[in-house]
């Protein structure tokens with residue numbers, strides 16, 4: 001896992017740690033160790049994310065499972081898939097999900113010219129805004145490929161880069177049970193879980209979802225949206 005993915009973790013726990021330290025008058029020198037161990041900085045929250053949709057076969061099925069278990073999720077959508085399946089982006093937003101930017105057609109963003117990079121991001125923004133009325137605030141670069149240039153260009157467009165911390169490789173169809181176990185053994189407070197609703201056959205992901213959601217709920221986790 002590249003270092004950059006760790007930086008994509010939510011900042012709220014650290015902000016909480018800062019507030020707690022200021023309140024108790026502790027010095028900033030102890031911030032790093034206190035932030036790593038303080039229960040207040042370690043809430044049982046997870047972030048469920050779905051990439052590469054919307055897909056006519058699987059996105060509606062995933063939305064139905066999320067609705068059944070009352071779990072919110074963040075969808076990093078592909079611009080050309082939004083224009084091909086606009087009703088599914090409507091449905092996600094209507095259901096209260098977060099819809100964010102995953103580029104127009106899923107290239108490695110690193111070697112692109114500035115003009116091509118901007119087209120990938122801004123055309124996707126426009127497609128999503130046309131359905132949701134909101135401009136995405138977050139970008140998930142395809143494959144998680146990020147370098148200094150991608151970071152600088154994303155920042156220039158006002159985008160926060162969000163990667164993930166738990167990757168069961170559901171896209172490779174390793175089996176329903178394997179997807180469940182990979183997520184459930186890796187998940188920690190603050191985890192960002194990567195799953196896929198588009199880009200291929202996602203029937204195993206759909207089938208794994210109820211066990212993942214109910215097990216995490218039984219463990220006391222709550223689910224929150226990213227970038228919302």
Ligand SMILES: [Zn+2]
Nearest residue numbers: 051052142143
């Ligand atoms: Zn992707």
